[in-house]
Amino acid sequence: MAQKPSIPKGTRDFSPIEVAKRNYIFNTIRAHFERFGYQPIETPTFENSETLMGKYGEEGDRLIFKILNSGNYFFNKQKIELPRSIESLQVNSAETISVEELVQLNQFTNKISEKALRYDLTVPFARYVVQHQNEIEFPFKRYQIQPVWRADRPQKGRFREFYQCDADVVGSTSLWQEVELVQLYDSVFFDLGLKGVTIKINNRKILSGIAEVIGASDKLIDFTVALDKLDKIGEDGVKKEMLEKGISEEAIVKVQPLFNFTGTTAEKLEKLSQLLAGSQEGLKGVEELRFICENVLEIGLKDSKLDLDVTLARGLNYYTGAIFEVSAPEGVSMGSIGGGGRYDDLTGIFGLKNMSGVGISFGLDRIYLVVEELGLFPETVTSTSKAIFLNFGESEAKYAMKAISKLRAAGIKVEMYPDNAKIGKQFQYADKRGISYAIIVGGEELKNNVYNLKNLASGEQQTLDFESLQNILQ
């Protein structure tokens, strides 16, 4: 093999320092998940295709990685009819494929593939809850930190394999959950040192209320998309776009307060309750938002800002109550670093009705980039050894290994250079590995039962007995 081996596009290798930094973020998130009473579960990397297909829309189905049936898929005791049209098919990217051919293709794919890689953590969680409903105490607060896979076109910051960190509660409609999830975001980002994070909150019922008010629920997405551009194209620009999208002038007049939607949370809630006076659902949304915002503000956040944002509409077809999204601190150009919301019927797709769920997700890769950009990884985040014993030959090595054995038993990360190489090479190795101390045990040290400890940053050297050595390294 002349060529260097490579990995599939959209995937990554992680070096020791990258693993250490990622684990620092994972461990912080995990610690807070557990403090907040969430419990870990893990689900298999692949699910039965029928568990995943049809749950993420047509686009999602296309992005699911499918696994070929193992062994020989012709040994299934069934005849596999390959679509004749496909056999002779030669499609350039410019050409199209007929619907009939696509149907045949899908049928064929289903025959040779019955499993698929996890696409997110929510559908497997719903499947888990239904499958294990008799073993679970509800409300069930679970967290899950596992990779997911999407056959998206890879680009900067978008990968085909990436981790999701989700916390969800299922089986309770209490709005205290939403209050807690805002606190959870605040706690994690505070601990990571990410100051100035904004937690945006909205409610699907507010959006439905607006639809009612503008008299056209089918225009809601156009409406929110346009309104979201207020910062960029100004009020006139937004109104122009709305008219172009077929929203009536009358409707636009009705929701005029949204064009100047500023003020304190209390003021915003007041504006909304006036605007949505004619919509029962809208008013319910206002009450839910009021409960969440008032309690969050009264109990207090450590650092994050809570921002009621009526344009927030992520997963519009999915969420039924609260909607969350977290923006990175101002000045860092990065999309959302987290999001979530409430879905009244989490497990209905698997036959268990009336299970309300609410949850949030942390975007590990983007959080990593933000923490890196702001220089917030602690210097102690490393997996490397504290000290390395240099190797001066067999009897010195044996003397070193006896000390190492005792130091490790005391929990100290320490190693010996395995070969009796030139000392310059050994020092260079220690330096490149980022190890703080070299320990030199030559004939003299061995004779006197001592250790020569060299601080590789300062160059300072001292001769120590074992106890003093252990104390310094501990």
Add this chain to the structure above:
Amino acid sequence: MAQKPSIPKGTRDFSPIEVAKRNYIFNTIRAHFERFGYQPIETPTFENSETLMGKYGEEGDRLIFKILNSGNYFFNKQKIELPRSIESLQVNSAETISVEELVQLNQFTNKISEKALRYDLTVPFARYVVQHQNEIEFPFKRYQIQPVWRADRPQKGRFREFYQCDADVVGSTSLWQEVELVQLYDSVFFDLGLKGVTIKINNRKILSGIAEVIGASDKLIDFTVALDKLDKIGEDGVKKEMLEKGISEEAIVKVQPLFNFTGTTAEKLEKLSQLLAGSQEGLKGVEELRFICENVLEIGLKDSKLDLDVTLARGLNYYTGAIFEVSAPEGVSMGSIGGGGRYDDLTGIFGLKNMSGVGISFGLDRIYLVVEELGLFPETVTSTSKAIFLNFGESEAKYAMKAISKLRAAGIKVEMYPDNAKIGKQFQYADKRGISYAIIVGGEELKNNVYNLKNLASGEQQTLDFESLQNILQ
């Protein structure tokens, strides 16, 4: 969907307590890996098929899970010729498939699948080392704890998705690595409380030497397999089997000492050096074993027993030096709970020559079963909350949430029952979740700014101010 959803055979869901127990083992292994100077890497879940195929033998190739090319695999601007013979193929498990058909089938599979799930951690590690050789300081001590996938027939204790925990050094031939790997096994199992573990050691060169001595290297596997049955079928039975396998009587006489291969390690080494006097390679193996065993014994193990076992031959075609295998404590019926060895040419398959590697692996699932069977999981291994505030209504809940917010900031795992449900139901929930304390704040407590703490095991109750509450829970 009327039927309860399920997961693919050979895969598992892990409940909160199972995740906590598994993490206890992972964390123990990881802590010792790092103490011994090993550094973590992670590689992608799927590799390019060409990276994996052909590395595990024919049987291995068959057990590799292949991933369908994403999107529409007919959009590759190439014509895919489906084998006509397969189109009309109808194979029952009883029928056979012709070689020609199989070739066509493989060609077809390769066209629709270019990626495959990781089958072990060693081949991806070799690929990683070659790909990143310019960024790595050698010798490179890496550890890796990730799942692997095999399309094996699932059975008790054998899964299609399972974790491997590997530590390997690449780029050094120093036998101190072998010494250290024995100590690493000993340290991990000692910390897990697994007393009486046996670390078996052998050397491929000893086996080659025996082959030389019996004058038939092609009979070596038959020879070791037969010898391994000494306990069960006795010396006569073993000799009978050897003769049946075509090993000459003369050869059997030569290796007579192996039939009574007992005594101290020093005695065993002495027997071997006499037996293998005629084999240069065999004597080299004896010297390697002598260095490893003598140093291990001189520096000392915490609890495990080191056992020189000449019948140990795992991965015969793979290892070139030391061979390791760990047996569970006596009395626990379980196969090996770990294994490893040295391979002189780890990265040659990817074009980087002369890179010796040595490593060991921990079998997570089996270790889990042993720790469970012996009741060695500490009682503190749980992810559940320390205390739960019961919910008596909105103002009490708000009072509780304020306290919870402060307790969590102090790192205490605590939660509130989200709904104002019947108190019996709330207590039952706390009990089933295994939570130690319930905290009751009704109108009286709220008025007096105190908390009523109930120990759910003893039933004991006490009224406390916030500070005392925090002190008890901490």
